[in-house]
Amino acid sequence: MIGAVRAYVLLAAVWTRAALQYRASTVMLTLGAFTVTSLDVAAIAVMFAHTDSLGGFGLYEVMFLYGTAGVSFALADLLFGNVDRLGQHIRSGSFDTMLIRPVSPFVQMAVERFTVQRTGRVAQAAVVLAIALPSLDVPWQRAWMIPVMVVCGVVLFASVWTVGAALQFLLTDAPELANAFTYGGAQLTQYPFSVYGADLVRGVTFIVPLAFVNWQPGLFVLDRPDPLGLPHWLRYLSPAAALMLATLAALVWRAGIRRYRSTGS
Template structure:
């Protein structure tokens, strides 16, 4: 499956690279787009020294960890949100009869390698924050764990959003809520939000395990909402549960799909 994905992605990459100037400009545009989110954080800290008790570098650390996970998924699996277009056009029928998993084909469809610019930008912010904070390196092992956990969670969210379109057919705003909306929520410390919302993204939709709970461990901070310490280490388990739920929802969507007849 992995080999199939990268073969399809390489085909789209070669097509995009044929127009070298456009390819380079789109990568730069990705860097600039990502920088806008960082600029918003810097504007906030131009007028205050802390945000909900967190310093600028701590907020940049939380942003960077979330952004790396999200931009990797945005690059490699975000085309799952185009499944409604395949359903309406009847091209999903063609995808389903090919000797490759439908999920792989749709995720790799129209792969945009130029999005790698946003991954680079997010990684640069995270690297700066880690260097500036002078973290306790005995806790640094959690950083790659939280990034991988975030990738699994965002991939599962994109898969759930795609599965939902088998029922809704055309609901881009719902898809954006699952994907881009959750990323926007995770860019800042969750302590800026209401307690009930934080409970929801901890115990229902495990968004808090992308960067908040493991990030508190890395930073050596207590949770302002008083969650127990062991919650900092439950990210992989939460990601696994969400991934299994997403896989089940995707299989149900494929199983109940009815051809357009075209």
């Protein structure tokens, strides 16, 4: 594990150093990512210009949910989002090269073309979260959950990306399968789950556990009852959900590696 982390950091540093050879371009792309994702916050502001609550939650509560989900997703995208390019490498035969290198193929896939410009999205979500928290005045007895939910959210999104990537060992041209749950999940978790149907909420709680990114732990932080009446103890299960999904992702990835057959190129 230590060797894998070290290899990831070294490779990420190489890609970052390469990007910084064009500093003006890097800065502009980073600011562009910050600006474009800020449009989501503008949409929330427009909604609250016409209503006092969204699904029973106020402006700063929605901003809190948006910020925590946004930071988790942006970090997962920055660190692991590139694994969805696996299908391209399988078709071209370049994945064979990764298998013979003395570095985990997962690490190579995750860090390939490491894009430092994506930090703009991380910064944007962090700014929204920093604006929301002082207005919510969360006591320390519940504030400890915030870093836990962010870390668990990163693991959950990264695990979904990994499962989707591993399925490309069978479906080599289907990165959209993972994107439906990662980018789609990022959009879903930006808003209170009380605005969605009960069946959808149960599905992202008990099947694809995106509710544990920020909704269930967020209810604990905000000291709010579950609008859909789900059990109170669910809000403490983000670490367990992250561990279970990460374990599943690791098993699926290993199974894909074992069943992989070279293109022969």
